[in-house]
Amino acid sequence: MKPLLLIALKSAWNRRLTLGLTLLAITLAVMLLLSGERIRQAARDGFAQSVSGTDLIVGARGSPLQLVLYAVFQVGEASHNIDWQSYQAIAADPAVAWSVPLTLGDSHRGFPVLGTTPAYFEHYRYGDRQPLRLTAGQHFNGLFDAVIGAEVAVKLGYRLGERITLSHGSGQLPGLAHADKPFTVAGILAPTGTPVDRRVHVSLAAIEAIHLDWQGGAPITGVSIPADVVSKFDLQPKTITAFLLGLHQRSAVFRLQRRIADFHAEPLLAVLPGVALDQLWQTVGVVEKALLGISWLVFAVGLAGLAAVMLASLSERRRELAVLRSIGAGPRHILFLLILESLLVTLLGVLLSLGLVSSAAWLGGPWLAAQFGLSTLPLAVSPGELRLLAGIFAAALLVSLWPAWRAYRLSLADGLIPRL
């Protein structure tokens, strides 16, 4: 057995270029399949965890999806606002640990403006429960301070101290700007890969202040309250759009959800954001399946390459195999040699790609998380991946059997007669 292995090794070394190409083909195919799988999983987790650590989102009664979309993604809008009193009543529930009110409706050059309280920066979490970090400045201090998301800062080229004006609604119509009360950029948030990057955050009181001299969505003609006197007014909001709740005990979440649904003063709706987003992801599972399908196609191409390289190398080895047989190696030995070689090459390829994918995830994971909102890419091999790898191994073995079988069938004389 030992001499046979020695021969195999020496023969392989002799054909290192062709074998190297085969190894490359396998490594690339497995790498694509593995990273496709991991990115798919991370995208799903990242999406479901766009807002994490928040147990419930509460808004006016309607569709749960609509609520999550406007509260988390600022897509669409609320059908009704919520009374400040209702918010206060629910926030005082003994099960509630913290609450963050949200007011939407204004924008700044296409970016949604979110009115909230400093508690937002304290409790908002995304991905694997990561808190919001500032890259510059501070949270709001003064009334007309704004904290902008990373994308807002980059796209509009804003720095600290920049004066910005908010527009009423989506900002499409002229004459609906809050130009008399400009805001100052007080803080810039680090990239999160979530909708936070696209938000301009201001305080609830500021939202109230810029609408003091407004009524029914338009400025009141002839009335103008200058920015320096607004603090003399009562800036307690009367309504908000939605609010986030964190609970003391996770097990209370479903009961509190029911209590909020039965809230007597106003029709309200509470949703578990992760559940709603996960349901949404599952409905569009077709996209996920398409991604997986593409990964497998790529792998099939890789296998075809493997078979092609092996068949080509076979004609290169005709003489070698024939010589081996002429000195007493049986057909079984030849078969063994060929299968051993392709198994080793596949194993090496799988290990190499695992190493590459894991180190890429380790090195590039934080960047991907910040840019695309993928949750942390896994470094270890999951049970699902093990099954995948076993499948890859079996497939590679099957593909290598064909050239091996051909070599087995080739006659001795065929290999020994020199071709002219």
Place this chain on the structure above:
Amino acid sequence: MKNFIFGLFFGLTVAFVHAAPKHVHGEARLEISLDREQLVVALESPLDSLLGFEHAPRNAAERQALQVMAAKLKQASQIFVPSAAAQCVSTGVELDSPVLGGKAEPGGHNDLDARYTWRCAKPEALRDIATGLFAEFPKLRRIAVEFAGPQGQRAGRLDAASPRFSW
């Protein structure tokens, strides 16, 4: 582009994601929460899917069926199987239904609420929970699952072919 895809995504699916309907025969809801070592599973199912009828029992056979159903549901280890590695010990089963109290409205639709609790020695090893409900109650077709755990919230759907929810 990102926005466009988002829009497309959401526009197409607004119609599909909704709070699970209140009372659909054959469909039940599970609410699973895991908080430190405490695992709580709340089941809400139309009585029809478990019992075959929803009124208060009218004769001996129906009374018998009701008792059999309650006895089956009380076998926590038959109805739900959490990951073995988590070493969960059942700490209680509560059943609640108007029919059990004999207060069912005639002709109305009635649900059964069941609440199962466990204490798990190794909650970090708790990765899934399987249900025997489909085997015990063939009229039950689907279960919509909502899950809240330390790794976040999840949603899922179970049926006889895939009776295991993992997270």
